[in-house]
Amino acid sequence: MKRKSIAAVGLTLGLLAVSLILSGPIDGLEQQLLTERFRFRGELPPDTNIVILYFDNDDIASLGGSDLKRLYYGLLIDVLKKSGVSVIGIDVFFGEHNLQFPQYDSLLASTATAAGNVVASCYFRRIDPHASASASPELALQLYPAVSEGGLLGSQLQLPFAELREAVKGLGHTNLDPGPTIGVPVLVNVGGGSVAAFGFEAVRLFLDVPREGVRIAAGSINLHSPGSVRSLSFSRPGIVDLNFPGSLSSFKVLRCVEVLRSYQLQQLGVTPPIDLAALRNKVVLVSVIGEGRSRFFVTPFDGEFPSVGIHATFIDNALTDRFLTRAPAADAAAISLILAVFALVLVFRIGYLNGFMFSGLTLLIYVVATQIAFSMWCATLPIVQPVFLVVTVSLGMFLYEHLTVRKRVAQLERDKEEVESKLRASELNLQMLEQELMDEKTGDRPARGTELVDEIKRYKLDIKTLSAQVSDLVRFEPLEIGQDGGKAVFEGIVYNTSGKMREAVELIQKVSASDTNVLILGESGTGKELVARAIHNLSPRKGNVFAAVNCGALTETLLESELFGHERGSFTGAVKDKVGRFEYADGGTIFLDEIAETSEAFQVKLLRIVQSGEFERVGSTLSRRANIRIVAATNKSLRDLVAEKRFREDLYYRLNVFSLELPPLRERKGDISILAEHFLKRNDAKLSFSSTVMDAFLQYQWPGNVRELDSAITRATIMARAEQRELLQLRDLPEQIASALKGQVDLEDQIIELLRAKKFSRSSISETAEELGGLNRGTVAEYFRGVCFRYFFENLWDTEKTVRAISKSEEEETNDRVTKKLSEYLANVVDGITGELSFEQTKQNLRPKYKNLPQRYHTILDEVVRSYVAGKWK
Structure with a gap:
């Protein structure tokens, strides 16, 4: 077992290392499963404070050509400000001055200044740990403190033209993380500071958090405003993973031209198609959504999800505190390890077939739990790595066990062939000696006399010994009994249907239906209490109490107290009233084992309750009644004890209404193999007996009867398991049973x-x-x-x-x-x-x-x- 445990530990740790090496493919599979988790969870309503406004290709074409004039963005900002919008995020990059219409740049910058709540976008051409960290000096006022541990570095930062940069209230990058899940780098280091994400800046302004209220902590970034703190936890260093509430249509999405037209109609006193009052105190994101003009992403709910939707999702997650949280690699490995170890424990304890079944059930429960954790707490627990580890470890141990068993079987076969070879040689030598003896008798060969006879005896003894050795290496195959009987189990009693126990079982069935007392006779260990329980379970009293008392294990005083009960103070130690077994089992059955060991004084009291059902507690004069059936048992001859005046004759006849005698195991040898197989499979279904072990069982006299057989098999099972054998051999048996093959007539x-x-x-x-x-x-x-x-x-x-x-x-x-x-x-x-x-x-x-x-x-x-x-x- 120790070698098997070491192999299991080594295999588990080795496969865990493999799973860490294969983290790339495993993460890819996790991403596919994450998509299914979103779909299984279904769409959620996004935060109602978010509104998306957009120009599409048709709008741009109708408003003047390939590039939308910045005039319209200026007008839109002005309309949104007058409508009471809390934050305006412009997800359109204005990098260079418009040399053709410089007045529109001035208009855009002035309206942004007047609004005082505009967030403009910028982007890095490259983000990675090796990027250059330089930045423009004019950006200093827009930078946050640099992230010291695990911070991302950005290079070639692309900024809006100078007037707009100075006019806006916030500036955020629109870069996304290209990892297995869509993530947003919250802060990107550049030039001694860091640039926040576009969505982060919109959230900060919406929550009215000053720039100095943004504080970076280990694994999170916190926004401190008067009276509240909002924390954004990173799923990866510096990055948050997005939790998509649904498709783009789940957000409130409006066309910019419809908003401008509604404002114009509102000014003319005409009811507009869009109630602009609904935009009050909202976060409004303005973008272009059109093929060739914007980036699209594949999400669990959309095949083409525009980048403005990504920023809207970031804002939603921040306001509703539902960013995805990911288990760190160490935690994922620990979960996988725990599940793999649990699967191995199951396999070791209940066998491979049941172990695989319960391990699969455990994995199913775990997968369901991960979906619940995802749906309720936005936690993405690993699935692929634990499943990979549990399956591979279980199969690996199965293969190891299979190869080990094959190796042991091969060794057993080699041992058997070696002994069989010696046996055949001895048998051939014996045959030649027998021929020589016959030749001597006919006078065809000189006589060797006594020497030849002694040699023949020695070879016969060798053959007998070698035959026993071969049998001890071969699995015992039970006889196909057929018409001569078979195994039966009756109320826990295991017996051969053609053996002596069949008569006892038939009598139990007859006696049980009545309500008379029964006397069970039989040696110790023959199963008298099992028979008593069977009588009770088959009787009309089966729904009531069955109480068993060993009369030989208690002194007379204690026995009276146990059966009849006692009153407080009736003897030393009687500190409170006690209900006796007769009273407790009222309406049921009481089993009195070793009834022959009771004293005559006790028998007198017992006779009274047998006759009338009346008794008194020890120390009491109050008569009580109990309606009980008595099943008594003894391993002695009560008839002889009556003759010797050691047992009351009247009590004997009262108890012996029906007498049921159980044969000792030595007289029911046809049951031995059936009982032995039953006890062995109960201990370990994989084990089996050698033929020599069964020969020893048949030769042994079993003074302890079935109880001794059960004990011997339990001991042999422990010995065989200790040596990692599946064959119980003669050396596993107690010495007195193993020696049954020696010194007795074969x-x-x-x-x-x-x-x-x-x-x-x-x-x-x-x-x-x-x-x-x-x-x-x-x-x-x-x-x-x-x-x-x-x-x-x-x-x-x-x-x-x-x-x-x-x-x-x-x-x-x-x-x-x-x-x-x-x-x-x-x-x-x-x-x-x-x-x-x-x-x-x-x-x-x-x-x-x-x-x-x-x-x-x-x-x-x-x-x-x-x-x-x-x-x-x-």
Whole structure:
């Protein structure tokens, strides 16, 4: 796990670095997503204090030609001043004097002076950190203090002609930031000071902020006016990103010629088409909107958005405090890192499939949250970088895990092949020794006597050990039980439908519907409380309380207090009244575990409530009643205790209306593999047992029953995870279970001896399975099939000798039954084999023949197939 965690950390940090290197493409994708965010949010009403006036190409043509005379701008300024406009912004650049009509320059300058609220435009030919910082001396009065940290530098500043420059109240540049989002450089350094943006100057004049009231702070610029402070936060150094409220039509937009005509009509006493009083106290921007005469931009709501709209958007954002805020690169990286780590935690905790699903859901929630933050607080949180990091980290760890598992599986295969090679060599040596022993008996070879017999025994022991090692490297495959039963889960009780627990489950279903008391008998760990809960849940009392009390865990005084309750002061420590379990469970069911551990005095009190439902609290003389159903349980024989006068006979008969005995796990071995798989998948669905582990489970006697099995699997799971294995092996089990394979009669030997005793009759397999503790019938049959293959191999493919070795009988009828079974098994194996294929190809085709066969017999079956292909038997 440590190596996996290190890999996850390294992969996450590496991909985070990649995402930072790819910031250019990522920013481009973010810009595309930003457009979609605007569209998803929809249009917003802009600030009503903004009005746009414009001349279009038709107006210019009708007013005298290619260049509109400055006379009309002068007239327009005069009309707007008389209409009470608060700020007039002229988004038209007047750079040089008009030599043809100098009087119009004078008129424009004089009307601007008289208005006292005009903002003129200028622009820089170049803005970047390496630009020249020179400026004209005459601009000194229009400059703000220079931005010291992260300030932008401008060069080749283009100014209006001198008279106009001196006449206007404010001067602002019309440059825009060419970044991924449309931004406005608020202040651009030049000549020891800085020039403000055109829209900024309009806002300053509208808010009546003196030039000295503009103060530059880290990450923002503040406008101080009497009684208020307005702050404009930078999304990037010196730049604000625009938050477009909508298309150009969302603003109040009027044609300049209509405004001039309306003023003229108003002077004549005629109702004008435009109410000029509506322009009072507004910010009015004057511009030219026409192809070839103005710049256009693509915005989320407009394919052609004129530059005057950009300035109007700046003013709107400043007045409504809704400039876009952008997460700094460090914050964006932190968000991405947190989401990636969260995704890894999900993957590690709940597996890749569920982890991917919940990670995707987390990303979806995050994307929705970013849209909410954008719509409500104008915050643009990153999307592309977090999604990139989460997806690539998750897929990267999946690939890492896949490669790691493949590596472990390959190593497991190599280990298995190595042990199988040793096993095959031992089996071939044993076959040669068996042949030598047969030759000695016929006198064809000098006798080696005891030495040869001892060598054969040693090889058989080696084969057994090597077979166990191979099985411990191979995944256990549960039998396809079919008609012999299957897994069932009933109220939490896991069992084999063909095993002994089926009778107990059927009785539970019958007993539950009644309201009588039940006595559950069974060893510790067999699931008595689980059965008691099932009885309660299936009874009419299921909606009421189920209370469980372990009578053997409490002293007599404490047990009485726990069950009957007590009055305050009835004994030392009884500081307040207590409601007992009988009273608490009124109308429900109470489960009394280890009932045999109670004293005779307590049994007398218990008998009263069983008979009449009446009881008194400890320290009280007041009789109380409770309507309860009692389910008692014990791991002892109450009948014997009654005979020994250690348990009241009358109480015994009152409790034992229905008796339900749970078989110990050693008598329901058919349930072991089902229970083991259930507990294992509950702990970790990716893990599985080796065949040797399941053999150990079947051999062990389980004194602690199901509880011990659950505990052993939990321990084995922890051990396997610690070594990053998905196969639980013999070394993961507690020593007492692992050693079950040693020093006891092997399961194969138990099976073959029982079958011999039953003379291999038609019912012998079922009877053997029952005698071995309810072992599954299919397991017995598959072991017998493997035994037949092993004896056939050891007897050098001689059918007659094989049959006699298996049966150890001279009875013709018994040997006929074995012969029939052996022939059936061999015919099934060779069915479909042709001499045209190699052994490996043949084995691949015979894969289904190996299914369900215990792993210890797989190499033997290999030899059976190999010898058939080689023509050694037919």
